[in-house]
Amino acid sequence: MSSQPYMNIALAGATGNLGQPLLKALVEAKYNVTVLSRSTPSNLPSGVKVATVDFTSLSSLSSALQGIDAFVSCIPNHGDQPILIDAAVAAGVKHFIPSEFGSNVIGNANCAALPVFAGKKKTEEYLDKVQDKITWTAVITGAFLEFCIEHGLLINPKTGLGEVSKVYDGGDGKRSFTTYADICTAVIGVLRRPEQCKNRAVYVQSTTTSQNELLAIAKELKPERDWAREEVSTEDLLTDSYANLKEGGPNIGKAMVGFIIISIMNQGYGSCWDEENDNGLLGINGLSREELKKVVAGCL
Ligand SMILES: NC(=O)c1ccc[n+]([C@@H]2O[C@H](COP(=O)([O-])OP(=O)(O)OC[C@H]3O[C@@H](n4cnc5c(N)ncnc54)[C@H](OP(=O)(O)O)[C@@H]3O)[C@@H](O)[C@H]2O)c1
Missing domain, CATH: 3.90.25 (UDP-galactose 4-epimerase; domain 1)
Structure with a gap:
């Protein structure tokens, strides 16, 4: 039996800018990956399961998430994630990593007030509300x-x-600033050390x-x-x-x-965390x- 806390990972947005390198890294790290997609993407690494889902349907999402330990979201429509979180809770998923991956919305009030980040803020507030039902970690990477x-x-x-x-x-x-390779290392680092990353933002940089x-x-x-x-x-x-x-x-x-x-x-x-960050914890x-x-x- 694996000594790793999570082995069954769901990934939404796997065909995107970040999703593609992240999917490859998860497969290389030997996770069992289920891709949640609006369609049936081709050319995914072999061994990856695909669940074609309706991202507006709780039942469609929660049935795709059965048996999943951790759910990583890389979708661009940040404000549409509360239903993903509800579905994860309904399916018994233990950990949710929201589609954050960027500016310091969670730790800087000026940033949080920018209209472009309204969806991220909404998701962060929702995760705070349900954190007794599901653990979360936001990965803050900067640009x-x-x-x-x-x-x-x-x-x-x-x-x-x-x-x-x-x-x-x-x-x-x-x-x-963070490279794609280090963002992948950060996500895998969170999956390996969920307790140390529980219900908080982790800050990484290359x-x-x-x-x-x-x-x-x-x-x-x-x-x-x-x-x-x-x-x-x-x-x-x-x-x-x-x-x-x-x-x-x-x-x-x-x-x-x-x-x-x-x-x-x-x-x-608040876009520089050179002096204090989670690079050491996450292996960057x-x-x-x-x-x-x-x-x-x-x-x-
Ligand atoms: N900090 C930075 O410099 C930076 C740069 C780029 C991105 N990011 C962040 O990284 C994350 C991922 O962004 P990305 O650029 O990789 O995204 P993306 O390429 O725009 O989209 C990723 C995937 O999400 C799925 N998707 C698109 N619209 C959707 C919808 N309405 N509902 C559900 N799924 C949808 C699509 O996959 P399917 O067709 O398979 O469903 C798409 O391939 C976001 O949080 C973004 O803000 C940060």
């Missing part, structure tokens, strides 16, 4: 290093190819770095590009984002991206500068 470079949010990989990098508040602010440091690395890697930059104030971005939200329609997406950038780049939003070593350079190189 995903690769995702944010590839999407031009930290430095623009197309800079020098006709675009510029937007640099916020001078670009020297140090923030916590590195603390700044936009200026990342731009310097990018220049070292691709000196032939001109790496033009545009200075942006996060206070102005906050004003613009609320204006875009008020405008509505297609501007809502722009507003939401603005709020996410503010939560990472403005120092008042952090990146050396050479390793950081390799991650950046993979994104340019």
Whole structure:
């Protein structure tokens, strides 16, 4: 018999940006994984069970969760998770890891007040309410290093190819960033040590770095590009984002991206946990500068 507390894991959102590497890591770590999906995804690793579910139906979700020890949610619609939690409770699931994976909504009031995080806040409040019925752990990762470079949010990989990098508040602010590999290590670390992660947020990071440091690395890697930059104030971005939200329609997406950038780049939003975090508990070593350079190189 396995000495691990949980072996049967359900994963929702397994086909997404985070879900794909996480599914692979769970399978490699020999967990029995059931993917909960709205469809029947193809090309999943062999041995993975698929449950096609209606994410709005308690009975559909709870029947898919029978025999599951821990349920990891990686769905993008954060506010729709209370029904997942209810279904997990109904099925006797012991532990729920919500789709948090990002900014410090749980530990910083400014961050929690940003409209983009209303769904995360709703889920956190719901988990607090039901924590006598199911254990939870929120994994706070800061910005995903690769995702944010590839999407031009930290430095623009197309800079020098006709675009510029937007640099916020001078670009020297140090923030916590995590790679996909370390996010997977963190989730598996929680599954292995549920008691130490019970009903709380765990904070992880691969590195603390700044936009200026990342731009310097990018220049070292691709000196032939001109790496033009545009200075942006996060206070102005906050004003613009609320204006875009008020405008509505297609501007809502722009507003939401603005709020996410503010939560990472403005120092008042608690996005650096270099001094105190759960890396040691969860088995995350952090990146050396050479390793950081390799991650950046993979994104340019
Ligand atoms: N901090 C960062 O820099 C950062 C960056 C990216 C993401 N994140 C966070 O990471 C988590 C996962 O995001 P992601 O980008 O991986 O998500 P995603 O790629 O947008 O979507 C993940 C999967 O969720 C399922 N899904 C989509 N809409 C759904 C719905 N309405 N109901 C149920 N399932 C739905 C889909 O799988 P099926 O079709 O198989 O059902 C989809 O492939 C989120 O919490 C997100 O905020 C953070």
